[in-house]
Amino acid sequence: MQLTHRSQGLVALVIVLAILGVTFARPVLLAGGVLIGAWILGAQTQFLATLTRLTEGLVVRQWPERSSLRHGEQTNVRIAVRQEVAVPLSLNIEAGVPTAAVPNRPVTLELEPHEREATHTVSVSWPVTGRHQFEDATVTATDGLFVETVTTGQLPTVTVEPRGPRHIHVGEGGDRFAIASGEHRTGRLGAGLEPAELREYVPGETVSRIDWKATARLAKPYVREYEAESHRRTLFVVDHRSALSMGPPDETKLDYLRDVALAVASSAHQLSDPLGLITVGDRGVTERGSVSASADRYPLIRRRLLELEPTAPGDGPLIQQTRSTRRRTQAWLGRSTTPTDRHQLLGEPSEGDSAFVASLEPFYTAQQRYREPIEEQPLYRALRRELAAETGQLWVVIFTDDSNLEELYEAVTAARSQGHDVLVALTPTVLFEPSGVDQVEHVYDRYHAFEEDRRTFARMHRVTALEVAPRDRLSAVLARGRTKRASQ
Numbered sequence: 001m002q003l004t005h006r007s008q009g010l011v012a013l014v015i016v017l018a019i020l021g022v023t024f025a026r027p028v029l030l031a032g033g034v035l036i037g038a039w040i041l042g043a044q045t046q047f048l049a050t051l052t053r054l055t056e057g058l059v060v061r062q063w064p065e066r067s068s069l070r071h072g073e074q075t076n077v078r079i080a081v082r083q084e085v086a087v088p089l090s091l092n093i094e095a096g097v098p099t100a101a102v103p104n105r106p107v108t109l110e111l112e113p114h115e116r117e118a119t120h121t122v123s124v125s126w127p128v129t130g131r132h133q134f135e136d137a138t139v140t141a142t143d144g145l146f147v148e149t150v151t152t153g154q155l156p157t158v159t160v161e162p163r164g165p166r167h168i169h170v171g172e173g174g175d176r177f178a179i180a181s182g183e184h185r186t187g188r189l190g191a192g193l194e195p196a197e198l199r200e201y202v203p204g205e206t207v208s209r210i211d212w213k214a215t216a217r218l219a220k221p222y223v224r225e226y227e228a229e230s231h232r233r234t235l236f237v238v239d240h241r242s243a244l245s246m247g248p249p250d251e252t253k254l255d256y257l258r259d260v261a262l263a264v265a266s267s268a269h270q271l272s273d274p275l276g277l278i279t280v281g282d283r284g285v286t287e288r289g290s291v292s293a294s295a296d297r298y299p300l301i302r303r304r305l306l307e308l309e310p311t312a313p314g315d316g317p318l319i320q321q322t323r324s325t326r327r328r329t330q331a332w333l334g335r336s337t338t339p340t341d342r343h344q345l346l347g348e349p350s351e352g353d354s355a356f357v358a359s360l361e362p363f364y365t366a367q368q369r370y371r372e373p374i375e376e377q378p379l380y381r382a383l384r385r386e387l388a389a390e391t392g393q394l395w396v397v398i399f400t401d402d403s404n405l406e407e408l409y410e411a412v413t414a415a416r417s418q419g420h421d422v423l424v425a426l427t428p429t430v431l432f433e434p435s436g437v438d439q440v441e442h443v444y445d446r447y448h449a450f451e452e453d454r455r456t457f458a459r460m461h462r463v464t465a466l467e468v469a470p471r472d473r474l475s476a477v478l479a480r481g482r483t484k485r486a487s488q
Contacts, residue, residue, distance in 0.1 A: 001147070002147045004146065006145060010040055011040065017032050017036070050088065053085060054083060055152075059082045060079070060154075062079045064078075067156065067157065069161070071126070074123050075124060075126070077124045078122075079121075083117070090142050095108070100130070100132050100160075103123070107122045108120070129161060129162050131160075131303075132157065134153075136152060138150075162250070162306060164255040164259055167471040172454070173451050201221035202223075209224075233392060234268050234273050234276070234397060235275075235390070235394045235396050236399070237396065237411075238279045242313050243401055246433065251470065265305065275301055278386055284381070285378065288382075288386065374410050379407055380407045383415065387414065396415045423465075424466065448481070454467055
């Protein structure tokens with residue numbers, strides 16, 4: 001509790017009267033000082049009693065109209081106060097708006113003595129991404145002589161996400177596709193909710209397993225088996241190398257992949273799927289977290305995904321998707337190549353070799369030339385290392401683009417070879433280039449080539465390959481493709 005300027009003047013007057021009364025031996029002055037001092041103490045006691053009644057019946061609410069929004073957006077923040085019993089105090093209430101928020105005017109309201117309620121709304125912008133929690137509202141009460149400040153109110157939170165794409169297509173060849181997570185059928189019998197089969201009761205089994213309806217119908221004891229369900233252990237592998245920076249501001253390849261990854265992570269969290277995360281930059285792994293069902297893992301993964309930015313090119317080898325590497329990719333994916341492509345890929349046999357050696361040597365030589373750079377690629381190396389450390393079956397979800405299909409093929413193959421299911425979320429470079437949609441016919445041909453690559457991955461056993469792209473650009477390209485086919 002503090003004194004106002006008025007009460008400070010009265011206290012000063014009491015002190016002066018007391019000094020003068022003692023100095024000049026004037027009891028009247030001394031008595032006057034005592035009376036004023038007693039009145040101040042009485043006012044203080046009454047103020048404290050009124051303040052107690054106020055805090056017992058005071059309700060302060062502060063809340064934003066939206067709890068989730070994009071970077072730089074605005075939302076209204078409302079503060080409301082209500083007191084059960086009107087008190088003779090003036091109140092000033094200031095909302096506990098987070099420091100990172102910028103209101104267009106102070107988020108405060110005032111109540112005159114004996115007023116019971118008031119509401120005030122202010123527009124607030126949010127220039128900083130992250131999760132922001134409100135602080136306690138500050139209530140300043142005064143009766144003109146004394147001032148006291150108390151804190152109260154709700155503590156809502158606002159999540160500010162980076163600006164990013166709003167119209168995302170996830171699918172196959174222009175058709176949308178839903179990515180599932182959560183409880184999944186295992187093909188085994190056990191505890192679950194999905195009926196699988198009905199069989200006769202075996203003596204020695206617990207009676208609680210008997211299906212009494214089937215037993216009454218068939219006149220023999222029967223047991224109902226259910227298909228076992230399990231939570232899918234999910235490992236995210238997120239590529240944020242420099243190639244993922246292509247695209248307009250807030251609509252880069254990484255922005256699109258990030259939004260899809262956040263959606264899949266949220267679904268997995270709601271269904272209690274254990275989550276793990278690997279993020280890969282140009283120089284190698286930037287974040288590694290093994291698959292875990294820990295309750296605090298999802299917020300950490302979500303925050304890390306929101307913070308991801310494309311890295312700068314590193315010193316290590318980086319295979320670009322040039323014409324020659326696309327030919328090699330087509331060969332290793334089993335796609336047809338021209339005789340010239342195969343000749344350049346495999347080379348010529350050495351003189352003096354036997355026909356058998358001459359036939360096989362180019363293959364092994366080419367394979368060796370192919371394997372060495374792949375082993376050094378960050379995404380492939382990171383996934384191999386993580387899979388070696390994990391036990392049990394995983395759902396491996398790879399978020400990347402089509403700039404290095406050779407490395408991606410080997411990474412997918414490594415996961416499949418260990419019995420894991422794989423989902424590849426792939427962004428087509430052609431739809432993110434600056435002049436991409438201006439030359440629609442040329443873009444369609446390149447998108448068609450991308451779609452062939454995606455289908456090649458999708459045909460692999462235990463692999464699902466989906467495209468992640470801007471919906472409007474993809475629709476324009478596909479419409480041009482339909483027009484082109486109709487005119488032929």
